[in-house]
Amino acid sequence: MADTTQAGESALDSGAERRATRLAKQITHFAKSHGGSAEGQLAYLGQMGTRIVLVGEDGTWGDLVAPSHAIAERAAGLSGITLHESFDGEFAAKVRTGPYEWTRMAGIQVGGPGNT
Numbered sequence: 001m002a003d004t005t006q007a008g009e010s011a012l013d014s015g016a017e018r019r020a021t022r023l024a025k026q027i028t029h030f031a032k033s034h035g036g037s038a039e040g041q042l043a044y045l046g047q048m049g050t051r052i053v054l055v056g057e058d059g060t061w062g063d064l065v066a067p068s069h070a071i072a073e074r075a076a077g078l079s080g081i082t083l084h085e086s087f088d089g090e091f092a093a094k095v096r097t098g099p100y101e102w103t104r105m106a107g108i109q110v111g112g113p114g115n116t
């Protein structure tokens with residue numbers, strides 16, 4: 001079956017397009033709040049959808065979950081962020097972590113305060 005969409009058009013249905021637009025607004029807000037731009041990586045979560053991992057210019061990171069990979073790709077495209085194939089190397093080195101992240105990620109395992 002031939003693809004009948006024009007270049008730049010989305011092949012998503014209207015509900016998925018609305019979801020992608022909402023996610024793109026959140027991505028854009030994150031970018032503006034953290035130095036003006038952001039970069040991202042899409043991580044497939046199985047049936048749950050796709051995680052959009054974001055890293056702002058200031059090193060702050062966050063994530064959003066889209067219900068499908070197609071919606072995540074569309075949201076990233078609408079927001080204009082640079083997408084990376086993997087979360088490693090120079091991209092991963094941009095992330096800045098603070099006490100909160102260390103407490104949440106490793107605190108319990110390495111003797112940090114408990115999460116009670």
